[in-house]
Amino acid sequence: xxxxxxxxxxxxxxxxxxxxxxxxxxxxxxxxxxxxxxxxxxxxxxxxxxxxxxxxxxxxxxxxxxxxxxxxxxxxxxxxxxxxxxxxxxxxxxxxxxxxxxxxxxxxxxxxxxxxxxxxxxxxxxxxxxxxxxxxxxxxxxxxxxxxxxxxxxxxxxxxxxxxxxxxxxxxxxxxxxxxxxxx
Numbered sequence: 751x752x753x754x755x756x757x758x759x760x761x762x763x764x765x766x767x768x769x770x771x772x773x774x775x776x777x778x779x780x781x782x783x784x785x786x787x788x789x790x791x792x793x794x795x796x797x798x799x800x801x802x803x804x805x806x807x808x809x810x811x812x813x814x815x816x817x818x819x820x821x822x823x824x825x826x827x828x829x830x831x832x833x834x835x836x837x838x839x840x841x842x843x844x845x846x847x848x849x850x851x852x853x854x855x856x857x858x859x860x861x862x863x864x865x866x867x868x869x870x871x872x873x874x875x876x877x878x879x880x881x882x883x884x885x886x887x888x889x890x891x892x893x894x895x896x897x898x899x900x901x902x903x904x905x906x907x908x909x910x911x912x913x914x915x916x917x918x919x920x921x922x923x924x925x926x927x928x929x930x931x932x933x934x
Contacts, residue, residue: 751776758824760787770824787828793820793885796835801843803850805858811850812893817842818886819877826881834880838873842887845872855894862889 752775753759759771763783771778778785796817804810819838821827827834849865850858858865866887873884 751778756791758789758791759785760789760824760828762786767825767829787824789821789824789827791821791824793818796839798839798842801847803847805850805853805855807854809855809894811855811858811895812891813846813850814890814893815842815846816888816890817873817884818888819882819884821881822878822883823881826879828881830880834882837880838877838882838884841873841876842869842884845869846887846889858892862892865889 751759751771753771753773755773757773759776761768761771761778761783763779767786768783796819798815798817800812800814802810802812817838819835831837846865846869849868853861853865866889869887870884873887877884
């Protein structure tokens with residue numbers, strides 16, 4: 751049998767773990783040995799379903815995230831947990847909700863990078879026991895409720911108008927000072 755590059759096969763002999771076959775031409779005993787699991791050792795991407803979280807100031811936001819991981823120990827990934835990728839996904843959702851709960855809505859947008867790092871660190875503490883390494887955790891989008899989004903847009907518009915008026919008044923003041931100095 752041939753195992754493709756960056757792939758491994760977990761071999762069981764009479765129902766018990768025997769060995770891991772690396773890429774290349776490999777042999778196994780028919781009827782006595784079987785391939786129990788196959789794993790890719792490449793970096794993989796898992797799109798985590800959208801989830802709801804509540805911020806510290808009680809605003810319900812919807813978060814879209816993506817997880818980059820790879821299997822570093824095929825034996826652990828096969829025998830330490832059932833459905834390892836699903837488990838990592840659930841853990842990522844749980845950790846993300848808990849991290850969002852520590853921040854107010856305005857801070858969640860500013861702290862995206864820090865949130866990603868914190869979730870990745872917490873995931874790796876557990877996932878290394880499962881033979882999986884989380885390489886990156888990325889927040890794709892944070893969506894506040896429509897009414898909150900609208901008030902944020904109004905606030906941003908008011909801030910732009912305020913800056914415009916301040917700049918305009920400073921320009922007029924400078925102009926009057928220059929005219930007065932010219933008369934002087």
